[in-house]
Amino acid sequence: MSEERRRALLPAGLSDLLPPGALGEARAVERLMQCCEARGYERVKPPLLEFEESLLAGAGSAVANETFRLMDPVSQRMLGLRADMTPQVMRIAACRLPAAARPLRLCYAGQVLRQRGDQLRPERQFAQVGAELIGSDSPAADAEAILLAADALLDLGVRGLSVDLCLPSLVGSVSAALGFDERQTRLLGEAMDRKNAAAAAQIGGSQAEPLLNLLAVVGPLETALPRLRFLALPPAAEKQVARLAEVAALLAEAHPDLTLTLDPVEHRGHVYQIGLSFTLFGQGVRGELGRGGRYFADCLDGGREPGTGFTLFADTVLRAIEPPRGLARIFLPLGTPRAEAEALRQEGWATVGGLACEPDAMAEARRLNCRHLWRDGAAWPVSPGAE
Numbered sequence: 001m002s003e004e005r006r007r008a009l010l011p012a013g014l015s016d017l018l019p020p021g022a023l024g025e026a027r028a029v030e031r032l033m034q035c036c037e038a039r040g041y042e043r044v045k046p047p048l049l050e051f052e053e054s055l056l057a058g059a060g061s062a063v064a065n066e067t068f069r070l071m072d073p074v075s076q077r078m079l080g081l082r083a084d085m086t087p088q089v090m091r092i093a094a095c096r097l098p099a100a101a102r103p104l105r106l107c108y109a110g111q112v113l114r115q116r117g118d119q120l121r122p123e124r125q126f127a128q129v130g131a132e133l134i135g136s137d138s139p140a141a142d143a144e145a146i147l148l149a150a151d152a153l154l155d156l157g158v159r160g161l162s163v164d165l166c167l168p169s170l171v172g173s174v175s176a177a178l179g180f181d182e183r184q185t186r187l188l189g190e191a192m193d194r195k196n197a198a199a200a201a202q203i204g205g206s207q208a209e210p211l212l213n214l215l216a217v218v219g220p221l222e223t224a225l226p227r228l229r230f231l232a233l234p235p236a237a238e239k240q241v242a243r244l245a246e247v248a249a250l251l252a253e254a255h256p257d258l259t260l261t262l263d264p265v266e267h268r269g270h271v272y273q274i275g276l277s278f279t280l281f282g283q284g285v286r287g288e289l290g291r292g293g294r295y296f297a298d299c300l301d302g303g304r305e306p307g308t309g310f311t312l313f314a315d316t317v318l319r320a321i322e323p324p325r326g327l328a329r330i331f332l333p334l335g336t337p338r339a340e341a342e343a344l345r346q347e348g349w350a351t352v353g354g355l356a357c358e359p360d361a362m363a364e365a366r367r368l369n370c371r372h373l374w375r376d377g378a379a380w381p382v383s384p385g386a387e
Contacts, residue, residue, distance in 0.1 A: 013117045013124030024324035025127060025314050028156055029109050032129045032312060035152040036107035039144075041131045044106050046088035048081060055080040058298040060087035062271035066114040083114045085128050086272060086311060090297040093134045093307075098300055102135025121287055123315055130290075132309035134297055139243060141308050142276050143250035145292055149280055149310040150258055153289060157321040160283020162259040165221065165248070167240050168267035168293070169274050171211065177234030178207045192265040214265050221248055221260035228264055244276055280312070282320035289316050326350065330372040330379055331365030333358065344374065 010016070017025060033043065049072075056064045066083040082088060085108050093104055109129045117124050131148060133141050146163060153161055171192050175185040184203060188211060191199035197215055201208045210233070217228045225248060228241055241264075251258060270277045270293055277293025292310025299305055327350035332341055334354040341351050349372075358364040365373040365382045372379040 011124075013114075013122055015123070020324050020326055021318065023326055024318055024321075027324055028317055028321065029127055029129055029314055031156055032152045032317075033107060033109050035155055036129075036131045036148065039105075039148055041105040041107035041133075041148075044089060044092050044108050045110070046082070046085060046092060046108065048111070049079045050082070050088070050091075051075075052078040052080045054091065055082065055087065057091075058087065059090055059272045059295065060084075063087070063114075066116070068113060068115060081113050082110075083112055084311070085110055085112060085130060086132065086309065089130075089132050089309075090134070090307070093132070093297060094299050102305070103141065104134045105131070106134070107131040121313070121316075127314035128311050129314060130292075130309060130311035132307055134307040134309075135305055136308075137306040139246040139250060141306075142243075142247045142294060143254065145308045145310055146247070146251060146278055147254055147258075149278075149290060149292060149312065150255065153280060153282075153312070153317065153320075156317065158282045158289065158317070159320070160259075161289075162261055162281050162283075164261045164263055164266070164279045164281065165244065166262070166266040166270070166277050166279070166293075167244060167264045167275070168270045168277050170214070170237055170240055170264050171267070173236040173240065174210055174214070174234060177236065178204075178210065180204070180207075189267065193268055218263045219261065221262045224262035224264075228262070240275065247276055275308075278310070280310075282316075285316060285320040287313070287316045287319075289313065289320060328372065329368075329370040330374055331361065331368060331370040331382075332374045333361045336374060340374070340377075344379075349379075 037043065052069060056067060063083040068081040070079055072079045089106055089108055093106065097104060107130065109127065111125060112128050113125045131145070133145055150161060150163060171189045172185055175188050180188065187203050188200055191203060192211060192215065195215060197212055200211055204211055213231050217224050225245060229245065233241065248260065251260060270291060272295040273293035274296060275294030277291070279291045280289040282289050290310055290312035292308070294306065294308045296304040297307045327348060329350045329352055330344060332351050332353045334357050336353070341353070344351050352368050352370050354364065361375065362373055362382060371382050373382055
């Protein structure tokens with residue numbers, strides 16, 4: 001392999017984002033953020049690196065195995081490079097904005113880096129866009145987070161959007177009521193998440209039936225929710241289902257055309273969530289557009305406050321929308337008056353200035369991928385061949 005090719009290699013899961021992809025990501029991220037800000041969410045910007053003990057405290061411990069670590073040459077303390085921005089926003093709410101009025105609405109955008117990818121998301125570095133609503137435990141807060149995520153994606157042009165609702169702690173509630181220990185509960189959760197009825201039946205034995213019944217409750221919300229409510233569940237699980245029904249009613253009232261599905265035992269990827277959660281999908285798009293749900297955020301006094309929110313994955317979102325169109329490029333031969341160039345930019349052109357006197361300005365415009373040439377005070381279309 002030549003030295004030039006070796007220099008072009010990047011580690012697995014990392015890639016250069018070239019035109020027009022880089023433009024598309026920047027525009028998509030900004031538009032998503034504008035949608036959040038228009039609904040009262042204020043932007044915060046956490047740092048890329050934090051001290052390991054603070055970054056991985058509380059909810060951050062859920063992504064400890066995905067976090068890159070390095071030594072800070074200044075403080076001689078270990079730092080972590082964020083693998084997820086949600087724990088950072090929780091820290092900001094608790095440590096920097098403890099006196100701010102609740103519910104606190106914050107939004108954010110930035111790059112994250114993870115130690116490894118997976119089959120659905122091989123990328124290790126990608127942009128996150130998200131919003132958190134901290135300090136409210138009401139069903140209206142859950143509905144607001146889901147509707148904001150859906151509205152932002154629909155506004156961006158995502159087609160065939162669907163929202164899959166789930167209850168990550170439901171299996172644990174049922175297992176605890178049935179008397180299973182911590183290990184059995186963990187194994188049952190893994191089997192249920194994989195929809196492996198045989199494994200769940202083997203682990204649960206004669207008491208597995210209430211759990212196995214949950215596996216049949218998957219599908220469109222309007223048909224799956226009545227089946228879920230019909231099941232005989234312990235009080236803690238019934239409370240979660242009742243909460244789901246309240247939020248579903250709010251969603252149907254606010255956005256009757258939104259496609260909602262239900263998979264009550266799904267919990268993969270919902271590492272912080274302890275209540276109603278959701279995953280967003282686009283028609284014909286590999287992977288998740290985003291996910292979110294309810295959690296508890298740590299407070300300075302040692303207590304916890306309720307929160308809900310979501311994170312969108314910019315790389316997947318880009319695959320779900322039309323490629324961006326850049327500004328129309330126009331070539332300005334060397335010597336074009338500055339005032340004319342500025343007027344063209346004000347009209348929406350991207351001006352590409354010549355750096356030498358070109359004998360064939362049309363050919364130079366074509367070479368530089370400009371569709372127009374500025375000549376004699378007018379924009380001339382660039383011909384496909386020689387003049």
